[in-house]
Amino acid sequence: MSSVLYDVPGPRAVARNRVLGIVTVVVIVALLAFVIWRFAEAGQFTARKWELLSYTAVWAQIGEGLLATLRAFALAAVGSLVLGFALAIGRLSDHAWVRLPVAWITEILRAIPVLVAMMLLYYGLPVLGMRVSPYWAVVIGLVIYNGSVIAEAIRAGVASLPRGQSEAGYAVGLRKSGVMRLVLLPQAIRAMMPVIIAQLVVTLKDTALGFIITYPELLYIARQLGRNILYEAPIIPFTLVTGAIYILICMALSYVAYRVERGLKRSPKVQTANAAMAPGRVHEEGTDTQILAQQVDVDGSDRK
Incomplete structure (x- = not known):
């Protein structure tokens, strides 16, 4: 068997x-x-080292650090998705004068470590007479790296689609922009959704690098509280608590991604597309065009 x-x-x-x-x-x-x-x-489990966690004011500071982490992540996630789509579309352009520079930009941004980008923005720009707050240094550093990675994921998703999908789009009268927007990108996003969500989880965890440039995120607050000598420097307890909070946030984000993926699979359009590309199915001439015509409402602006 x-x-x-x-x-x-x-x-x-x-x-x-x-x-x-x-x-x-x-x-x-x-x-x-x-x-x-x-x-x-x-002696990391002694009551003295964990006593600070019994105070409401300490949890209020941890809550402020968590909000700072989520603020940086929210803007960085949106910026990464926007930059990723822009770079992916540029790399898929038919014009070499657009495709080649965007490809170089994507590779350079992807090669720069996140921490190096943050430090250049926060410590390097003041030398040139420009000052960037820790918040914007963290957000921009996360966007330029994760956006370039997401761009490669989207490009790979579009490249993995059968050639008949784009040909069917052109057959029903769509231009290149219409084929990309209505046919290729939706399917590529569905196919690469796990990769995109995984990269957003990486974005969330990389906000912790902001403590090096004094951004008061969750790890920075935990590090400051863990230096309290009066309570025997409880760095391990606060690190464990911070790690547990990060795990819970990442699990929540993964659950949201799971629900989104299930919702996409239940969509009638997705089921029709999956049936069209099922293994063993013979694609006769005109079949892809008929299926695509059922999914895409072609208006006058998308026709040649």
Whole structure:
């Protein structure tokens, strides 16, 4: 018995996989137990180190850091998506004088580390007589890197679509802009949605780099509170709490992405497109055109 992608494992392989799975779980549990034991031996679980977390004022500061993180992430996420779409469309242009410069710009932006970009904006621009606040240095640094990565994801999604999709768009009278906007980009976005969401999660986590340029985000606040000598410098407790908050936010973002992806799959247009590109289906001449004509409402501005 075999599957489409691989042979179904036999009894020996199943038993071997179970043993490997059990061993892996045991090793991970042992490592976690060792880390917890070392923390306990170092006195990281004493009541004195965790006492600061019992004060309302401390949680208010953590809340302010969380809001600063979300403010930077919200604007950076929107900016990254806008820049990503702009760069992707430029890279897909038929004109070399547009495509080549955009390709170089995308590669350069993607090669610049986020932290380097933030430090150049915050510490480098004042040398030239221009000052940028920590907030804008964080946002711009996140946008230029993550936007270039999202652009490559969208471009790859468009390039992976069957050639018949664009040909069908031209057949029903769409221009290049109409084919891109109504046919290719929607399908590419649906296909690359997990990659785009994963990059937005990276954007959220990279806001923590802002503490290096004194942006008062969540990690910066935790670091400041963890330096309190009166409470034995509880840096580990505050780091654990901050990490838990980041995990919860990323899980919430992943859940939103899951709901969006399920909503897109339930769309009648998506089901029609999936049926059109199902494996084993024979695409006769005119079939793609008929299916596309059912999805796209062609108006006079999109016709040649």
